[in-house]
Amino acid sequence: MAVNLFIPNESDIFPVAGVEIGIAEAGIRKAHRRDLTVITLSPGSSVAGVFTTNRFRAAPVQVCEAHLATGDEIRALLINTGNANAGTGEKGLADARQSCTELAKLLHLRPQQILPFSTGVILENLPMDRLIGGLPAAVTDLKATNWFEAAHSIMTTDTLPKIYSTQLQLSGKTVTITGISKGAGMIRPNMATMLGYLATDAGIAPALLKDICKTAANHSFNRITVDGDTSTNDSFIMMATGKSGVQIDSIADPNYNKLLDALIAAASDLAQKIVRDAEGATKFITVQVDDARDSDEALKVAYSIAQSPLVKTAFFASDPNLGRILCAIGYAGIHDLDVSKLRLWLGDVLVATDGGRNPDYQESDGKRIMQEAEILVRVSLGRGKTTETVYTCDFSHEYVTINADYRS
Template sequence: MAVNLYIPSESDIHPVAGVQIGAAEAGIRKANHRDLTVFRLAEGSSVAGVFTLNRFRAAPVQVCETHLAAGQGIRALVINTGNANAGTGESGLQAATQTCVELANILDIKPQQVLPFSTGVILEPLPLDRLVAALPQAVADTADNNWFMAAHSIMTTDTQPKIVSRRVALGNNTITITGISKGAGMIRPNMATMLGFLATDAGIAPELLTDMVRSIANLSFNRITVDGDTSTNDSFIVMATGQSAVRIESVSDPLYAPLYKALAEAATELAQKIVRDAEGATKFMTVHVEQAKTPEEALKVAYSVAQSPLVKTAFYASDPNLGRILCAIGYAGIADLDVSGVNLWLGDVMVASQGGRHPNYQEEDGQRVMQQAEIPMRIALGRGEASETVYTCDFSHEYVTINADYRS
């Protein structure tokens, strides 16, 4: 069951001018499920993305990077669920490329103007014939107001759709930002086993958008973890259609900072929703590390704690076996860490100070915090001024069940 995951009503989801979405049932893995989604983008849209660092990068990831680098102007996205088209070698690349060719023929655009995405089971051939047969239906279904449907159609083991939508005043104009994401397990940057699609009707110069999407990903999708596994298909795409009166060409534009902030906040909300709906999750945990020498050092500690199975199972049980947190801090890889300078808070409770149990700490206080659905942790290393935050969840019996049965 998702942890405090807010799902907006359809009336609160704002269409983005220049984006149309449609979906169809291709029967790629399961029947009676919309598993093929198409985005159509207005001519002149800017599109940028970041992708997984897993060396077994899926075929669609490789094709996406090639098509983005070609600079032909992206006009469409095509997303299938149920099959990752990863670990499929040359035939997988051919299937991803042919998917682009088939959709381009329907839309009368170039294949290099299509970005393909896949998510699902790894090491199985993509059923290209079923995908291609459903493309006309997906295109015929395209409409401005299909974001909510798309949030459902890209789900795999997700239990809830993940969607964010807002209108933002920029100067004398108002822009729209709407996005969706999917992901529940095999979550660990860079990136997570996730797909994220964020669109705005603001106009953003292509080179500027490329820099923005990398920075935004580092603040959002690259700050979450469920189980420490980096998947093969992870992709985060930002689309700027330029259909509003706002056009930003450089970071010196006075509207750049508020637009960047709005996009980053929307991406962070989508990323956190992935953790809130993580496989089997019952608790949402924030791990904040401060007083580190560098941001990289802070992230080392944050991820060491956030990914520790012993820490995560203790939180599932609301068992204040909090020495496990100190243990994870200690093996994070900071060779010269002086543990006598480390302090730890769980919510409003100071658990450890100067590297040991705080004199006033009572186990019932720790248990009180651990029984909450939202649990903040704060770790002060006493080494500097850098800080970082990572979002994670607990490990439950259900996580094992879901992943044991994933292919059945």
Template sequence: MAVNLHIPAPETILPVAGVEIGITEAGIRKQGRKDLTVFQLAPGSSVAGVFTQNRFRAAPVQVCEQHLAENSDIRALVINTGNANAGTGPSGLKATHETCEAVAKLLHISPNQILPFSTGVILEPLPVDRLIKALPAAVQNLTADNWFNAAHSIMTTDTQPKIVSKKIELGGQPVTLTGISKGAGMIRPNMATMLGYLATDAGIPPGLLADMTREIANRSFNRITVDGDTSTNDSFIIMATGQSGLHIDSTHHPLYSELYRALADAALDLAQKIVRDAEGATKFITIRVEQAASQEEALKVAYAVAHSPLVKTAFYASDPNLGRILAAVGYAGVNDLDVGKVNLWLGDVLVASQGGRNPDYAEEAGQRVMKEAEILVRIALGRGNTTETVYTSDFSHEYVSINADYRS
């Protein structure tokens, strides 16, 4: 049950010059669904990525990091769903390298010019023979207007595709940005099972793009959580083809800030769509911590609230049991917190101040806000000037059912 998740009409999703996408059915886990996607990039494109910090990083994540370190001329991506190829040891790495070799042969490029991605069940061998057998069909299907289909093909437990697409004008030059993401559970990106791919036809050199990608991930995919679990496969990729004719070569370029903001806004949109489609979600919750002494402190408090099962189940029930939020703030790890300076708002309702319940707070007002599909929680710590925001969802019965039955 997605919360206010907007799916663009297919005709409004703009192709990005220099990007072609092919999709096919490989039968990796389920028959009758598209589960294999290939991106082909024009020569001269730049690619950068940010990946999970989970120590059990999946084989494709390890190979992606290796290929990005070895080669600045990435020309293709290959993505399979249904199997994460994680916890698979040397055989998983072998399967990933075989996949890259097969794609390279079809596209007449080198294996280290390919970034591989997998998502799905962990600790199961990747059926690489089925994947490689299906690759020619995906390559034959390469076309510039396949973004909508690609958003569907990378889904696992998602209920809806996640897409953003827009055209902006920079210095009189039209520039296109289009992206897709997937993820609904096992979401606490810590870089974010999630995947995100964002492309633009602006030109950005590899080093600058790498810096931008890290910063953008920290303001978008690293500010969402569904259940506090960092997956083995989380990956976020930005591609810049340079086909528009506009080239941003440094942070000092007069149009750099505008392009950065456009990419960052698109990434945040994709990240928030993951939370809106979180497994079993009925509420989209924004947790904003204000007046913190540091970014680290603000995020500690925000994530303590966002990860609390007691808080999340209260939101699901629309129960204004808001002492649970204060308890989470209290155990967040800010050891010298003066609770007498903490204020808590639920939407426009001041719930707690000066270490206790606001004398003017009425439970009916809290109940009104808790029944809304989108809820803002504001926590002012009274310690400094730092503000950080995290996005999360509630916990429902359906979340348990989905994850109890995931491998069935």
């Protein structure tokens, strides 16, 4: 049961000039499931990526990083679901490389021009015969209008497809941004992974795109949490084809900020959709920490609240349990925190001040906020001027049910 997850009409998804997508049924884990996606990019495109920090980096993540590091022009992405190719050692690396080699043959590219992605069960080898067998059909299917199909094709435990599309005007030209993501909250590393793909027909210099990709990730995919588990395969890729005729080569370009904001908004939407579809989620929670000395301490407090099982079960119960939130702030690891300067709001209701309950606070006001499907928790630390925001969901019976199910 996703929380207010908006799915645009297919007619509102704008193709991105220079990007084509093809999908096939390879039968990697289940028959009759479209599980193989190929994305191609026109020559001259820029590509950048950020990847999981988990030390058990899956084989395709390692191959992506190696191929990006060659500096060769990336021209295609290959994504399979059903198997994560993680915890598979040297054989896994060889399989990921071979996938690229086989697709390169079909597309007349060099293997290092291809980025591979896998999501699904871990600790099992990729069924290479089926994967390779599916490639010709995916290549035959390549077309500009397959974004919606791709959003479906990359799903694993997701209940709904995640897709975003917008257009903006830059220097009188129309620039398109379209992206897809998947992941039921990075919370099921044997069956799930966070994947995000965002394409634009703006042209962006490779070094600049790398910075934008990192910035966008830090405002989006790196600001969501369901249970604190970081998958072995998480990847976020940005692609810029330049086909719109708009080209941005430096941050001094007058269009830079407008495009950056639009790309961050797109990444943020795709990331938040993952939280909205998180396993068992019934509420979407925004945790905003204001007046911190720096980003690091703001995030410590925000994640301490957002990852506390006690706080999350209280949200599930619509219980304005101030004690649990204050307690989570208290153990966030800010050793010189002066709790007497702290203020806490639920929505627009000031619930705690001066190190304790706001004398004017009425439990009924807190209860009213907690019953909503979207809740803002706001903390002022009274220490500085930095704000950070993270997004999470509540913690329900359904979460335990889903994750206690035997892998099947």
